[in-house]
Amino acid sequence: MSVTYTLVKECPVTGARAGILHTPHGDVPTPVFMPVGTQATVKTMSPEELKEIGAHIILSNTYHLYLRPGHDIVRDAGGLHQFMNWDRAILTDSGGFQVFSLGALRKIREEGVTFRSHIDGSQHFLSPEKAVEIQEALGSDIAMAFDECAPYPAERTYIQDSLLRTTRWAERCLWAQTRSDQAIFGIVQGGMYPDLRKESAKQLVSLDFPGYAIGGLSVGEPAPLMYEMLEATVPLLPTTKPRYLMGVGTTDYLIEGVKRGIDMFDCVLPTRIARNGTVMTRTGYITVRNAPYARDYGPLEEGCNCYTCRNYSRAYVRHLIKTNEVFGLRLTSYHNLYMLVHFMARIRESILDETFPDVYNEFIARIGQEKEE
């Protein structure tokens, strides 16, 4: 099996666990936050900077690379690792999430999904087999099964039909697989219905994937509902396989996910808001483009040891953002990714030395305090 998981330590109090994800492009300590490189680049960042930050795995998007530059061009370049000069692990999504997000531009059938490109309106078809073919051409270490990410809210009958189709599609992905150096992860769906989540998890586990993702969350539902779905799902997933909560990337969601047994996370949020001049701190945000920071010569986040915070002031970063300078986007993106990757590394340490519950409680207390202030 190309991708395996070693469970290193379980928290004796919560569901949190520390492990190692073994991939053809190196080991990934978990729990882990994966920076997103949608178009074969983590926006504004170089591969060397990602390594400096401590990233061992990144995510890239099948839908985008299929449209531009085309997966054949990436394949002929020697695969995505070679194309983008990243020799550590890569996970690709299936394209499903993007295609379903197109709304009126797509049509779902049992065979697959017909959709129009958001770029030029050209017509395309994506199916389990096609999603595997594209991801095999990209050559990621971890490919995702082609699933339907159902909308929220949605009727129970819609979700039920959708999750059954997602299972059939997941099985077709396994049948279509030809590469032995790429793992396919199944994706649990089931909307906000705990029993449907359980049903989806059981069906996928019976197909014996090397890893499981939980999809269809962080789609607009209240946080407690997301946590409830995690609590319904995770206990049904094998402890010997990695668990990946898709599309989540704020410190509160990360720590709550880890507490419930999640190993992997990804989100565009840290780089997206960075480009708007918003800086993530461990417990919140500051909008450095705002006027109060014009003469603030302190670092973005007090106590942060990242390249940006060691060398530049809020005043300088604000100036760059206000004048639309690319280097400003680099500095905020660097900080935001560093903060999340190191946040996860600190969480992992606390699981290893059995202080995770303390770290968790301290985090919750600090969040509460900041909200009161």
Place this chain on the structure above:
Amino acid sequence: MSVTYTLVKECPVTGARAGILHTPHGDVPTPVFMPVGTQATVKTMSPEELKEIGAHIILSNTYHLYLRPGHDIVRDAGGLHQFMNWDRAILTDSGGFQVFSLGALRKIREEGVTFRSHIDGSQHFLSPEKAVEIQEALGSDIAMAFDECAPYPAERTYIQDSLLRTTRWAERCLWAQTRSDQAIFGIVQGGMYPDLRKESAKQLVSLDFPGYAIGGLSVGEPAPLMYEMLEATVPLLPTTKPRYLMGVGTTDYLIEGVKRGIDMFDCVLPTRIARNGTVMTRTGYITVRNAPYARDYGPLEEGCNCYTCRNYSRAYVRHLIKTNEVFGLRLTSYHNLYMLVHFMARIRESILDETFPDVYNEFIARIGQEKEE
């Protein structure tokens, strides 16, 4: 004197010379190309990357920093070096060029120039004294005298009046100077009239500046006319002082300038065209965003040893440019600046080992050959 020049070697055949510019922030081997960091950042690049490329001095723009973030904010940050995290030499222009480029938005009087901001239309006043005050607040190693960069073409009488005023303004700049750790360079004007160029040079030399710039060239005139103006001016400048040709940054202009005794150059061109997906090669350009490069897995320039060319293909760079990814701008900007800085380093080597005429002839032959192809 805060900035001095050591002449290391003169070409026995041409006017080319190798030297060292000594500044409060380190020595700069000359001839040198200075990357432009208009708004306290060389667009898309980090200070570490500029050092990696071999840059020992960069240029920044007084007009832009005066408007945003304001020179007081830069001063309170500890000066421009500290603000932008660049501990090597910085040259600032006087703001004159930008102000005169505003056209209808500015009004010239003996006292100075009233202008409206290109950003918000607010009214401002720039004079020799004010230009020195701002540049002293910025704390650059080399400040430029406040001059009028006359338009091209222009009547002889206009140019004559303008250059006389430029001399009076240059003298006022020296009177206004209070910092001993900053040098002010005078700027020779005189339009496209060789005798007026000579007149301007003589007047400025009599004021004994630590360095001299040649301004008002590369403003739309044919190349031979620029070279004629250099030949009229340079012989009147002292051999013990550095000579700076403003606003020039293509390999043919650089080598022709060096041949005529120029030591310093700057231009926004390499970074500006990089952002449009145009790559500079030693003898020309390639527009990597064009379709023929979609499946071209070779480096931007064959034989180039820069970070971009060592690690990425034309196909990848094209993909990034086509998808508006910041990292693409970083890669093309890096290459273009590396190419020019290393082009100058090779020229300097050839002056030192007395092969400059061969290097020059080979360059001219290759340019001619490419034009025929």
